[in-house]
Amino acid sequence: IDAVAGVDIRIRPGGVLQVDIRERVPVILWRNGPRIEMLDASGNRVATLVNRTARPDLPLIAGDGADRRVDEALAIFGAASPILPRVRGLARIGDRRWDVVLDRSQRIMLPETGAAAAMERVIALDQAEDLLARDVLVVDMRSEDRPTVRLAQAAADELRRKREIVTKVSRQ
Numbered sequence: 507i508d509a510v511a512g513v514d515i516r517i518r519p520g521g522v523l524q525v526d527i528r529e530r531v532p533v534i535l536w537r538n539g540p541r542i543e544m545l546d547a548s549g550n551r552v553a554t555l556v557n558r559t560a561r562p563d564l565p566l567i568a569g570d571g572a573d574r575r576v577d578e579a580l581a582i583f584g585a586a587s588p589i590l591p592r593v594r595g596l597a598r599i600g601d602r603r604w605d606v607v608l609d610r611s612q613r614i615m616l617p618e619t620g621a622a623a624a625m626e627r628v629i630a631l632d633q634a635e636d637l638l639a640r641d642v643l644v645v646d647m648r649s650e651d652r653p654t655v656r657l658a659q660a661a662a663d664e665l666r667r668k669r670e671i672v673t674k675v676s677r678q
Contacts, residue, residue, distance in 0.1 A: 508551045534576055535561060537568040537595075549576040569598025578621060582606065585625035589638060603648070612638060615646045627653070 514526040532544035532552045544552040544561065551573075555561060567579045579596050582604060586593055594607045604621050606614035616624050624647040631637045631653070637645065641661035646654040657665065 509553055511546070511550075532561070532564060534579060535564045535566045536573050537566060538573070542566075543573070545573055545576055547576060547580070549573045565593070566595035567598065568595060569601070571601035572596070572598035575604075579604070581622040582616070582625050585622045585629065588629050589632065592638070608638065612642060613644050615644060615648055617648045617650065620650070624650070 509530055511528040511530045513528070516524050518524050530546040530550055530552045533547050534545050535555065535558065536543045536545050542555040542558055544555060544564065546552055558566070565579070565583045567573075567576070572579065575598065582596060583590070583593070586606060589608070592608045592610075592612075594609060597605045597607055599605055599615075603618045604616045606616065606625065608614065614625070614628055628637070628645055628647060631645075632639075637655070641658045642655050643658050644654075644656040646656070
């Protein structure tokens with residue numbers, strides 16, 4: 507039974523059979539194709555959910571191999587705690603790295619190693635520069651030396667327009 511982590515059975519004095527059951531405690535949801543599985547901290551299946559809204563208290567992960575990296579996902583969620591209300595979930599990319607999926611169609615691309623530390627750097631950037639409140643689609647942290655942002659089309663167009671104005675003014 508998936509929900510059972512272990513069982514202790516003993517016979518007590520008087521011939522009484524005592525059965526102690528240790529249940530698995532769900533800590534995360536894993537979207538596996540059309541199914542949603544509750545997993546414990548070790549990545550073991552606890553139960554299947556019919557609907558995500560049945561456990562809104564648990565964070566969501568998705569992708570191949572995500573169930574084998576629950577510890578890593580929990581560390582990333584911990585690092586993302588200041589923006590947790592905006593986090594929709596984590597997506598495992600190519601069974602090698604994570605993307606943090608936010609509301610407003612924003613995404614944070616994390617590196618293969620040191621994902622939680624990279625998430626902490628994004629939080630520091632957000633607290634210092636209000637990065638995630640801006641018109642940014644993607645924050646790419648895969649290169650430790652050079653974080654990159656991808657602007658939404660309207661913001662990129664406005665930036666180009668302002669650069670053209672500055673260039674014209676400097677030529678005069």
